[in-house]
Amino acid sequence: MTSTSPESAAAAGETNDPIHIRRLDLSDHETGFVALLSQLSACPDLTASEFATRFAELAAQGDDHVILVAEDTTAREQRIRATGCLFVERKFLRGGGKVGHVEDVVVDAASRGRGLGLRIVRRLVEIARDAGCYKIILDCTPELRAYYAKCGFVEKGVQMAVYF
Amino acid sequence: MTSTSPESAAAAGETNDPIHIRRLDLSDHETGFVALLSQLSACPDLTASEFATRFAELAAQGDDHVILVAEDTTAREQRIRATGCLFVERKFLRGGGKVGHVEDVVVDAASRGRGLGLRIVRRLVEIARDAGCYKIILDCTPELRAYYAKCGFVEKGVQMAVYF
Secondary structure (H helix, E strand, O other), rough: OOOOOHHHHHHHOOOOOOOEEEOOOOHHHOHHHHHOOOOOOOOOOOOHHHHHHHHHHHHOHHHHEEEEEHHHHEOOOOOOEEEEEEEEOOOHHHHOOOEEEEEEEEEOOHHOOOHHHHHHHHHHHHHHHHOOEEEEEEEEOOOHHHHOOOHHHHHHHEEEEEOO | OOOOHHHHHOOOOOOOOOEEEEOOHHHHOOHHHHHHHHHOOOOOOOOHHHHHHHHHHHHHHHHHEEEEEEEEEEEEEEOOEEEEEEEEEEOHHHHHEEEEEEEEOOOOOHHHHHHHHHHHHHHHHHHHHHOOOEEEEEOOOOHHHHHHOOOEEEEEEEEEEOOO
């Protein structure tokens, strides 16, 4: 057998996949991460110092707070094309159980339709399961039900909010 | 004027309100807190050591993780009648904004209809606002929409979940 399946090629690191999914890094202040978030919500730019402070606060949570980013390694400039966040909530119920919360999933408008968001969300689901969470949850608009169903999510309730 | 309004009596600490709302304490392993949570979700009892470990993990989060309990000071035994949790999520968006998440609100079946849950949720909303959160959110069943509307919550989206 000389043929190579895509899986074995990927396992051997021989994949040509131009998308690299990794954890957010301090250097991502320069790769458009905050600008990408502005496609989801109001998001004024942060100074390098402000970014570093928040990064350090979240990094202190270790694997209880994971931000993944998808980087296009073929782009001339290092740019983030998609992101998603998982944080782990520790509870007293369920025998001291843990719940994964998915937040701030966004794909750059010019990079949609390539499955980047789904790849990130699926990875976050794996991380939550491997961390021993008994469930992973997220809130979304009704139009996104089918999108998240592709990652195994089912509708469970309603999200309520107070804005200050 | 010799009459005393309920407000001024409360301000002077002269209230006869038998309900004391306070933060969860390590000693609440003995006051029925875990048993109360079992009215909300599967909740096997925790040993004193397991309870202390989880308590310490959450206490390390300081004011970013607050569990309130309502204690009936007139009961023969010290018992928790209601509880609710708030944790603060720190984000990069909204200028490094913060979001309050309400979790695990439960009122003892024998103490419902006294407004204990509403008092706890309203207090959690105040804490989130005072902490500088730009919003506070929670997930609930559709039947509880009107309940949380009494605390100012409006429906914003759908909750999706994967159970492992």
